[in-house]
Amino acid sequence: MTLSAATLDGHSALGEPVYELTHVSKTYARNKVVALDDVSLTLRKGSFSSVIGSSGCGKSTLLKIMAGLIPPSKGRVVLQDKPVTGTRRDIGMMFQQATLFPWRTTIENIVLPIEIRDGRAAAEKAKEKACELLEVVGLKGFENVFPNELSGGMAQRASICRMLITEPAVLLLDEPFSALDELSRDMMNMELQRICNEQHATAFLVTHSIQEAVILSDHIYVMKPRPGRLAEVVTVDLPRPRTLDMMTTPKFGETVDYIRSLLDKGEEM
Numbered sequence: 001m002t003l004s005a006a007t008l009d010g011h012s013a014l015g016e017p018v019y020e021l022t023h024v025s026k027t028y029a030r031n032k033v034v035a036l037d038d039v040s041l042t043l044r045k046g047s048f049s050s051v052i053g054s055s056g057c058g059k060s061t062l063l064k065i066m067a068g069l070i071p072p073s074k075g076r077v078v079l080q081d082k083p084v085t086g087t088r089r090d091i092g093m094m095f096q097q098a099t100l101f102p103w104r105t106t107i108e109n110i111v112l113p114i115e116i117r118d119g120r121a122a123a124e125k126a127k128e129k130a131c132e133l134l135e136v137v138g139l140k141g142f143e144n145v146f147p148n149e150l151s152g153g154m155a156q157r158a159s160i161c162r163m164l165i166t167e168p169a170v171l172l173l174d175e176p177f178s179a180l181d182e183l184s185r186d187m188m189n190m191e192l193q194r195i196c197n198e199q200h201a202t203a204f205l206v207t208h209s210i211q212e213a214v215i216l217s218d219h220i221y222v223m224k225p226r227p228g229r230l231a232e233v234v235t236v237d238l239p240r241p242r243t244l245d246m247m248t249t250p251k252f253g254e255t256v257d258y259i260r261s262l263l264d265k266g267e268e269m
């Protein structure tokens with residue numbers, strides 16, 4: 001197991017670099033808080049990475065900058081060879097809450113990004129693909145129900161479809177399943193792994209759960225607080241596909257303990 005990777009580049013046998021952050025810093029002008037200090041990282045095609053760190057260490061700030069929702073104060077963010085200067089079609093995002101519109105059916109929610117981007121006719125055409133995606137996430141038959149008839153886990157599955165409908169190059173995930181119970185969360189994580197694998201997606205997940213980060217990721221970016229910096233990138237050497245019973249293996253336990261020790265060290269600084 002490679003526990004102490006010396007580089008902050010997510011090296012792996014996977015594809016070419018898709019996302020590159022170079023010396024990214026962020027100071028919020030309003031309160032002068034230095035949320036991020038000199039963060040550089042590279043995500044490679046088809047990789048799954050997580051970022052973990054204590055509350056307030058800058059994880060969401062990092063994700064928002066990567067998504068083009070806020071600009072960095074310093075540094076460069078490049079996705080597929082083009083600087084990220086605002087929100088983009090090739091970036092898919094998913095948040096803690098499913099945020100489906102209650103007045104639209106499941107399928108109407110899923111094709112909404114297409115409707116906003118390309119108009120009603122294009123959205124209508126995209127319904128066929130939406131049906132295929134719903135089948136992938138086990139929601140066949142729920143196309144025409146309204147969100148209040150879906151459970152929390154089902155609504156998050158629908159959100160995954162909504163994120164995937166535009167075929168984004170990268171998936172940015174901000175604690176997407178943290179509102180679910182543990183069992184549903186484990187199931188959804190395995191589902192997410194399968195979908196990422198099928199779509200050859202590059203994923204970046206913000207999480208508070210070390211276990212979740214380890215079971216899903218090829219690389220885990222561990223952050224230190226005040227100001228938010230990358231402390232280390234840990235490469236997870238568990239075979240793929242990952243299964244939930246791997247969580248009981250010694251290798252899994254060792255990796256979790258190692259990351260916990262890094263986080264404890266970060267807290268003392």
Ligand SMILES: Nc1ncnc2c1ncn2[C@@H]1O[C@H](COP(=O)(O)OP(=O)(O)OP(=O)(O)O)[C@@H](O)[C@H]1O
Pocket residue numbers: 028030031033034035053054055056057058059060061062
């Ligand atoms: N819009 C903002 N304006 C001013 N300061 C902000 C803003 N957003 C975040 N901050 C500050 O920046 C720092 C990093 O916040 P951020 O939300 O990125 O951390 P986080 O690691 O995602 O936290 P959590 O795990 O609690 O969600 C914190 O000190 C926070 O108070």
